[in-house]
Amino acid sequence: MTKSYTNAPGLVSDTRLIDNYDRPIRYLRLAITDRCNLRCRYCRPEEGVPFIPHKEILRFEELERLVAIFCSLGISKVRVTGGEPFSRRGCLPFLTRLRKIDGLQHLHITTNGVKTSRFLDELAAIDIDSINVSLDTLDQKRFWKITRRDYLEAVMQTVHGVLARSIPLKINSVVLKDTSDDEIIRLAGLARDFPIALRFIEKMPFSGTVRSGKLENGNLSQRLKRIFPAIEECTDTLPTTARIFALPGYKGSLGIIQGYSRLFCSTCNKVRITPTGMLKTCLYDNGVLDLKKMLRSGLDDKEIKSAILNCVQNRCVNGHEAELNAKRAKEPSMASIGG
Numbered sequence: 001m002t003k004s005y006t007n008a009p010g011l012v013s014d015t016r017l018i019d020n021y022d023r024p025i026r027y028l029r030l031a032i033t034d035r036c037n038l039r040c041r042y043c044r045p046e047e048g049v050p051f052i053p054h055k056e057i058l059r060f061e062e063l064e065r066l067v068a069i070f071c072s073l074g075i076s077k078v079r080v081t082g083g084e085p086f087s088r089r090g091c092l093p094f095l096t097r098l099r100k101i102d103g104l105q106h107l108h109i110t111t112n113g114v115k116t117s118r119f120l121d122e123l124a125a126i127d128i129d130s131i132n133v134s135l136d137t138l139d140q141k142r143f144w145k146i147t148r149r150d151y152l153e154a155v156m157q158t159v160h161g162v163l164a165r166s167i168p169l170k171i172n173s174v175v176l177k178d179t180s181d182d183e184i185i186r187l188a189g190l191a192r193d194f195p196i197a198l199r200f201i202e203k204m205p206f207s208g209t210v211r212s213g214k215l216e217n218g219n220l221s222q223r224l225k226r227i228f229p230a231i232e233e234c235t236d237t238l239p240t241t242a243r244i245f246a247l248p249g250y251k252g253s254l255g256i257i258q259g260y261s262r263l264f265c266s267t268c269n270k271v272r273i274t275p276t277g278m279l280k281t282c283l284y285d286n287g288v289l290d291l292k293k294m295l296r297s298g299l300d301d302k303e304i305k306s307a308i309l310n311c312v313q314n315r316c317v318n319g320h321e322a323e324l325n326a327k328r329a330k331e332p333s334m335a336s337i338g339g
């Protein structure tokens, strides 16, 4: 069963994505590669997760066709992610072409910031709506320990380059077992001094290794309230995956993303496409529709739309149910999902 809206008398009715729990789907995350120039410990082991062969990855034309199909179904926001999106040659021209797709109102990118600074002028020129940079520490040694690479300086160049161009900037920071209060305070200093939305993220079971099982980093909102007693939760923001907090005198904001606790499923408006073209209607599912197979077997847009509409009618109520159904023995790597 699908739902239809008639825009106005006389206009053709338009089928939109609304799931079986009445949640409208407006947001598509597109992981364009599984390759990455970092090896963050919580995301992927140094070795043992082979890169996906190029022919298994969706081609840019295939991705563009899918985005156009999803936009015709009411998707208005697309986030390009990976792996590291800038590890894929042609990422910038691809973003430029996405910008022109009918119905796409908001285009965002999530990047580790390692190579990103060289693309900032072009990103500003295509009017990218925001850039999310992942940054878990401001300490060079710890950066190496977490990412197994030595690129903190390059990431900071990106951070300051984004600010200099007044592109809205979010920083995502995964809180690990050994993330200290001092580290949290130093990172929060970025949101104090600059207009940055800094979001602390619960570590989720997507490390590309064996299952760790439980939440590692405790209750993040209690921790922030303890460290910053003057913090106030903003309740007037639209429902999103992040809970946002303000602090007096801060130019930016702090936030938490409770992706392990899965407290935001009831308002989840998001679907994902993996680098190999699997549609995921929940971060925790194993993929529910093989879009690559449909594209490469010559199906037309109408047939693909109908399969997508059917899938969102079978969405899990929340990430706990999706994880239970997925019955995974091992954690997949977030690099093959896109975050």
Ligand code: SAM
Pocket (backbone or CB within 6 Å): 036, 042, 043, 081, 082, 083, 084, 085, 110, 111, 112, 113, 132, 133, 134, 172, 173, 174, 201, 202, 203, 204, 205, 206, 207, 334, 335, 338, 339
């Ligand atoms: N390479 C890009 C980047 O670093 O932002 C985009 C892809 S990365 C997989 C997207 C986001 O997922 C990053 O913010 C990263 O920190 C986060 N991530 C990866 N593994 C995670 C995990 N196990 N738990 C929580 N977040 C994770």
